[in-house]
Amino acid sequence: MINFIPEEKVQEILERVSIEQIVSRYVSLKQQGKNLVAICPFHSEDTPSFNVNPTKGLFYCFGCGAGGNVFTFIMKAENYTFVEAAEFLASQAGILLEDNKLIKKVDKEKNSLIEINSLAQKFFNYMLIDSTKGEKALEYLKKRGVSNEIIAEFGLGYSLDEWDSLSKFMTKRKVSVSDLEKVGLISPRQGNASGYYDRFRGRIIFPIYNLNGLVIGFGGRIIDDSIKGPKYLNSPETKIFQKSKLLYGMNLARDEIRRKDLVILVEGYMDVIATHQNGVKNTVASLGTAFTAEQAKILKRYTDNVVIAYDADEAGQEASLRGLSVLNENGCKVNILTLPEKSDPDDYIRKYGAEGFMDCVKNKAIPLIEYKLKIASQKNRLDTIEGKKKVLDFIINDLTKVNSLVEREYYIRLISNKIGVTEQVIAAEMGKHSRSLQNIGTNRDKKVIVRNNSKEKYLMGNSAQVKVERFLVRYVMENPQNIEWFQENVGVHSLQYSKSKLLIRDLIKYVEDSGGSDKFCFKNFLITLPEDLQGYLSEIMTVDTETYSINDCVYIIKNNWYKLQVENLKKEISAAEESEQKDIVDSLVSNLVEFQRDWKQIKS
Ligand SMILES: [Zn+2]
Incomplete structure (x- = not known):
């Protein structure tokens, strides 16, 4: 993201915007020595521990450890991305970012792709709700307990089981074939045949939004599991859609994540939808790819506390482990939840409600080392030296990273009891x-x-x-x-x-x-x-x-x-x-x- 704002612009903004002016819109500052102090806007307190140093352009809170410069402050206070913060601060200082031609060109193209997606979303949504052709899809969602409100909130839709219904609709509205291909809604025909066909056919459509609630891509799920072809299909990577840099549901979940100071990471679209519908609104999903550092950084803007609640199958276990290490490296506190009865969050919350689900999150989620110990013990024979060694090798690196001596002692005892060393x-x-x-x-x-x-x-x-x-x-x-x-x-x-x-x-x-x-x-x-x-x-x-x-x-x-x-x-x-x-x-x-x-x- 940072690359979009040239460094000299950032420099100019930092020189022209005064941190005390921006901060004083949120809290009232009082002089104390060389610093200004206030009640911290980021945590609740009675005596001021929030410091601003105007000469250095920095702030720091002794209470919650928040600190940085005016960019950090506004990103935190308004939930802005870096680019959004730059735009806001530039406008405050009367600096024009628009005269940077690169930004303008990129933005214009991106905006037109987003407009196409938003039109497609309306088309899919209409087919689900108002067309008889979407009845089967609607029935499928209803059977899974998805309400009309949730369909509207998530903008769900249905793509007809036809080769060109979306293309026809779009070309009538003067959208060019090349733009449709750029945004990944159509694909060229294979082999010698010319022309294109719709990418999503006969699927429930899950629009994927960015943090500002704009449609940047789609996911589609087949209704009938017996039909051949992949169960889930996503938009391809485009100028506006990069799976590794986004989380499904983040636009709807971010306030709740911040309020609860916890995010629950689930595997699929339906897990996010079912949990939100049942009132657990701090869930998001990574989109079927390996969890990335970029995704960890998005989460870290809102909370450090992550519970991974992936599926209980082997693939889910491996995905959990990968996600774990990425989140750990990025400074998150991670616990892993394996739901009882081999359920996924979608099944479980529909069966036991929010209370049952949150009960598991609170009482059954276990930290990294315990989880690794559990997995490794299932995979290796603990009555052999080789097996014991493998388990220990699998955990040792994480174990040495535990700083607290009390925790360390606890884990060492746990491992010792489990593997008999x-x-x-x-x-x-x-x-x-x-x-x-x-x-x-x-x-x-x-x-x-x-x-x-x-x-x-x-x-x-x-x-x-x-x-x-x-x-x-x-x-x-x-x-x-x-x-x-x-x-x-x-x-x-x-x-x-x-x-x-x-x-x-x-x-x-x-x-x-x-x-x-x-x-x-x-x-x-x-x-x-x-x-x-x-x-x-x-x-x-x-x-x-x-x-x-x-x-x-x-x-x-x-x-x-x-x-x-x-x-x-x-x-x-x-x-x-x-x-x-x-x-x-x-x-x-x-x-x-x-x-x-x-x-x-x-x-x-
Ligand atoms: Zn604070």
């Missing part, structure tokens, strides 16, 4: 796994020796680590030419706080992509980040003021990193000793000696 061995495997990941980055560090005398000033505890990491983030943001220095002397891997890690990793990539640090623009970088990182970065840039000596920072970070490695190694060694794995003990001990020697070097 001691908790110590699982912990040792985890250590081995995370070290094999960290070692990728250590060679570079071994060359670096930092000497300084003032290091004793600082506590070596976690609070120093956090402060120093935050300072380093600020240091490279304010002086992006230091990124190379950072990579040489510190390295992303030796940071311990995951948000600092992600932030610097994104910064490095951003600078590489935009052709060097001299072209770096902080404000433009900020809006490319996911919401939680925008918040974290805005917090650092608006709140932090302390400065530290860079040598001290490097020392503290390196020292803590070695300390952690050595502690982990010692734990692994004692676990390996307990389970009498002599080979492993030997190799761990030689690792330990090496680490301790390197550690000593930075201390001297």
Whole structure:
């Protein structure tokens, strides 16, 4: 999306629009030190924790962690996409976006394709509701409990079982054949035959809307399952329809998703329709393709909490796992719901109502690791060593990513009980796994020796680590030419706080992509980040003021990193000793000696 607004326009908007003016339309701001404060518009509170720093053009809320610049603010406050926010802010500042010819041309073509779709939607809808030819389709929907209101709300329709009824209707209204093909409503005849035929024939039609409620594509389902051909058929990818970037039902569900702070992800059109009809309106569906990062980002605009309620069959399980990892990587909290009796959400909610369905969402949805354990245990023989190993391999990476020690302990016990391997061995495997990941980055560090005398000033505890990491983030943001220095002397891997890690990793990539640090623009970088990182970065840039000596920072970070490695190694060694794995003990001990020697070097 960002590509549609040229960078210099974004720059111009940021220079001309004042954040305090925009924000003050939503809340009343009071001066407090160098910042302005207010009651946060994004969460409910009694004492103001929402800060605006006009000089830097940033806002940050201590209560809910929301933060960013004026783009972030307006996107959050109005549910705008980036382009919509740019249009709105540009109009506020009297900046013309229209004089960008690219936008104009693309928009004009897109608009005409959307108009064709909207005309087709009316045609399909008429055939379902008002034509005798659509009786069978209407009967099918009624039998599945779909009401007239829902048919209207979702704009459902029926495509006649004829080769050219839509084409005829459209050409009478002066729509060109080439536009109909561009929007995917007709296909050229196969082989030597000339001419076209309607893509959707004899199908219930589910119009697919974008967030603004405009028809961008269609899905069609056959009524009679005995008829050959695919059960579901979608519009092909077009200029306005990209399956990987949209979610079915999002236009109707987004307010409810935000209100409930939860989205339920289902598999099919009918699942969305049945749940909405029964009053569960925070459901959306991905359209039969693998769940994508773009889709995760759409969801993240409204909530971090996702329940996946796909079908209980094998394909549904695999889709759940794929969706899970994508959502997880994008910072969502994901639980998986497997409905009883092998039902899909459509069947289940029609049988047990909203209450029964929501009861399952609340009580039967389980987190990632439990779900993976369940699946892997079904697929492998747990009475064989090979089977136990496979289960553990399948989970270990996710397990090492769990930050909370309490959760970790819970899972380790759960796995231990399930597969019959001691908790110590699982912990040792985890250590081995995370070290094999960290070692990728250590060679570079071994060359670096930092000497300084003032290091004793600082506590070596976690609070120093956090402060120093935050300072380093600020240091490279304010002086992006230091990124190379950072990579040489510190390295992303030796940071311990995951948000600092992600932030610097994104910064490095951003600078590489935009052709060097001299072209770096902080404000433009900020809006490319996911919401939680925008918040974290805005917090650092608006709140932090302390400065530290860079040598001290490097020392503290390196020292803590070695300390952690050595502690982990010692734990692994004692676990390996307990389970009498002599080979492993030997190799761990030689690792330990090496680490301790390197550690000593930075201390001297
Ligand atoms: Zn807040």
